[in-house]
Amino acid sequence: MAKQNLLEKVMNEPQPLPRKVPDYMRKKGGIWYWTGAILMITFLYESLTGLILLFYYQPAHPYSSTGTILAMPYGTVLLTTHLYAAYIMIAFLYIHLLRNLFVGAYKKPRQMQWLTGILLLLVTIGVVYFGYSMSGDVLSADATDVGRGIAAGAPLIGSYLRSIFFGSGTSLSLFMRLEGWHIVLAGVILAMFALHFYLAEYNTIMPSPKHAEFKVPAVDNDDPSYKPWYPYNLLYMGQVSFFTLAMIFIIPSVLAILPNVPVLFSPFPQVSVSSPLASSVPAYPPWILLFIYKELDFGISSIIGPFWASLIFIGLPVGYLLFIPYLDRNDSLKLSRRKAVLYTGILGLFYYIGLSVWGAMEPGVPVSNLVGFLFFAVPMLVVIPVSLYMIKKVEAAKSNLGNNLWKLYSILPVIGFLAILVGITSYMFLDGLSYYDLAALIFVLVLLAISSLYAYGWIYGIKENTKNIKMSERGHLVFGGIYGFLAIVIFTMISDIPPTKVEYQALYGIGIGLLFVLGGAFTKLYRSYAYHEG
Amino acid sequence: MRLKSTERAPDEQKRNFLKIMGTLIIGVGMVGTLRSVVQYIIPPSTQAETSFPVLTLVLANGNPIHTSDLIVNNSATVTFDYPLQGEPNFLLRLGDSGNTDVKIPPSKVSIPSTGGSYQSPGGVGPYGSVVAASAICEHLGCVPPEIKFFPPSSSTTPGKIHCSCHGSTYDPYSGFSVVTGPTRIPLPSLVLSYDSTQDTYAATMMVGPTLYGHTSDLSGGNAITTKGTVVSTT
Incomplete structure (x- = not known):
């Protein structure tokens, strides 16, 4: 068969779309196949709330x-969840990207899918940038000033770029453009996402590398035994959506109640530029752009100027990611055959986190060229041997990472955080004895209980050990009844809380989040009861 | 023989119980979420003024209007904004078919839609012939030039305000009451005050039904910030 380009293949050999979803995607651990779906849900949430705003x-x-x-x-629930859904979307974009990088999903036949994905990352960061600049607070002013400088630094077209993105210089022109670009680029995401999703359907889901015997092309051969989309997959999608929405509501609402939340994670706009307090706010960008911010502190950046510095620090990783399908062309999906990809992936992640944390700790403090060089060189010397060792361990398939202590360590901060919340709210309750503090205490206790149970199951691997013991029929009914009862209780409480104070609205947000948790938990229960899935 | 729960077909009633629980959870989640969205999108009411402003009627050059500026039975449309910006009112100097001023007495105006009634203010000025009322048709809100004053052409065809949008007709000689439908609400009258020493006119308040399209006369618009309200002729 003659070599065809993608367009020829798509147009001349139509595939059976939409496909059935393989059953293994709904089994334990199958959530890794759904990172894209979580992104789509956050995007839909962003579009809806954005339009309402x-x-x-x-x-x-x-x-x-x-x-x-x-x-x-x-209003605070709407605005804070709009911000945090964007944060969650970016976080899952990185998770989606790294996951697909490490399993080798960029390889044949999914090169185009990978390219559209990288472009989607760039556009999404652009939307976040324009979006958080719209508030007109002191951070927004800093961000647009920096953005103007970077755009104007481009050779030849600098002043055009600046006026295209930031307007003629008046405040009205600036904010009309920020709003316009925010919405236009969101539309671009929608269009590109449609292509990305179509290609995903066309190329089929990528089965686990092991399943594909570590060889490209790793495609899913439509197995006639796969269950139909409705109701199996609809329910699973519902479950994933509910848990994602719960996250979107709970995280910012909890942060809205907590005192002294650092500027970087505050769900609220900061003071206005003209306020006397403006100078006390560090000139941060949102955390997703902190690395660009720190990169401008490097000695070399002041020599070559902010435009070229940003181009290098964004352009190098993005260029690498864009070209990776063409650089790593061998037909193996084994990590040992893709060592360079693994190293650069881990190093990139380290640099990203490192620069971000550094930027948060020492914003605007200049970095000498020597320190800058060491920052990039030392991890390289550490990551490469450690990765080599890990590859050997993992591919020998003997390693299940020893005991499960690391899980305990990773879950401890979360539990601790929630325990502190319980402390604060119970103190508030004892101090104020108001009905709403009691509601807060109950909500936080429920959160703590759910996460402790989940952590317990995760650490001690209850699911593995009890694989053959399913919940009894009566157990399903009892739990279903309890979930229904809890839903009514929470609904009654949030219906009774007036939206008059920020704290009350945050309680409402947590309550809605818990309702979504119940929705997700119930869907899981129902799938297990009626279809013996999950 | 008792089968394991995974091998048995689920009992229909128990399954229905779970279905109801699921519908309940998702239902209250949706109601809880949508409720806040609805409450959020209800705009706060904008009370532009706390009480009716007193505004002198002025010409475009800022000078107060005098009786001599008003033509009896003017077939051109003379309007001014009151009580808020963009809310036109007719300013009429009424006369008989021979263009002689007619004194307009206060009269009881009935509101067909509610069955209630109110007292119209009557004419002011040296001849008691100057009246004013909202120029926003109470039927479906048409404004000049669709709604227009037609002066009396003979003793048998008295002057009327007619809206060409849907044919509503009002009688300015008896408090802008309803003559023919489809409107079932008279035009709200404007209370004018006349300063006989200066020969000037001022708008002081509205009486009668609420202005078309408003929940109250003083909300849903921007206050007039100039000193007087400008009378314009088209």
């Missing part, structure tokens, strides 16, 4: 109209 946002009065949004009933 348009009802009150005015580019002519960016800061005061953001205040209007916050002052509306449930």
Whole structure:
């Protein structure tokens, strides 16, 4: 058969779309096949809340109209979840990217899918940048000033780039553009996502490398035994959606109640530029852009200018990721045959986190060229041998990472955090004795109980040890009844809380989040009861 | 023989119980979420003024309007904004078919849609012939030039305000009451005050039904910030 390009293949050999979803995607551990679906859910949530926010946002009065949004009933829930859903979307973008990098999903036949994915990452970061600049607070002013400088530094077209993205210089022109680009680029995400998703269907889901015997092309041969999409996959999608939405509601609402949340993770806009307190706010970008911020502190950046520095620090990794399908062409999916990809992946992650943490700790502190060089060189010397060792261990398939202590260590901070929350809220309860503090205490206790149970099961591997013992029929019914009862209790409580204070609205947000947790847990229960899945 | 639970077909009733629980959980989740969205998108009411402003009627050059500026039975449309910006009112100097001023007495105006009634303010000025009322048709909100004053052409065809959108007709000689439908609400009258020493006019308040499209006369718009309200002729 003559070599065909992708377009010829797509147009001349139509595939049976949409496909059935392989059953292994709904088994334990199958969640790794759904990182893209989680992204889609966050994107849908962002689109819906973004459109609702348009009802009150005015580019002519960016800061005061953001205040209007916050002052509306449930306005803080809407705005803080809009921000945090974006954070969660970015976090899952990186997880999705790294997962697919390490399993080798960029290889034949999915090169195009990989390329659109990398472009989607860039556009999404752009949308986040324009979005958080819309609030008109002091961080927004810093961000647009820096953005103007970087855009203007481009050779020849610098001043055009600056005015295309940031307007003629007046405040109104700036914020109309920020709003315009925020929405236009979100539309671009939608269009590119449609292509990305179509290609995913066309190329089939990538089975685990082991399943594909570590050889490309790793495609899923439509097995007639796969169960139909409805109801099996619909329910699973519902479960994933509910848990994602629960995360979107609970995280920012908890942060909204906590005192002294650092600027980087604060779900609220900061003070306005004209406020006397503006100088006390560190000039941070959001955490997703901290690495670019720190990179401008490096000695070399001041020599070559901010445009070229950003181009190098963003362009090098992005260029590498774009070309990786063409650099790593061999037909093996084994990590030992793709060592360079593994090293660069881990190193890239380290540099990203390292630069971000550094930027948060020492914002704007210049870095000498020697220190900068060591920052990049030392991890390289450490990562490569450690990765080599790990590859050997993992591929020998003997290693299950020894005992499970690392899981305990990784879950401890979360449990500790929730325990502190219990402390704060119970103190508030004892101190104030208000009904709403009691509601807060109950919500946090429920959160703590759920996460402790989950952590316990995760660490001690209850599921593995009890693989053959399913929950009894009566157990399903009892739990279903309890979930229903809890849902009514939570619904009654959140219906009774007036949206008059930020704290009350945050309680509402946590309550809605818990309702989604119940929705997800129930869907899981129902799948297990009616279809013996999961 | 008792089968293991995984091998048995689920009992229909128990399954229905779980289905109801699931619908309940998802239902309350949706209601809880949508409720806040609805509450959020209800715009806060904008009370532009706390009480009716008193605004002198002025010409475009800022000078107060005098009786001599008003033409009896003017077939051109003379309007001014009151109580908020962009809310036109007719300013009429009414006369008989011979263009002689007619004194307009206060009259009881009935509101067909509610069955209630109110007292219209009557004419002001040296001849008691100057009246004003909202120029926003109470039927479906048409404004000039669709709604227009037609002066009396003979003693048998009295002057009327007619809206060409849907044919509503009002009688300015008796408090802008309803003559023919489809409207079932008279035009809200404007209370004018006349300063006989200066020969000037001022708008002081509205009486009668609420302005078309408003929950109250003083909300849903922007206050007039200039000193007087400008009378324009088209």
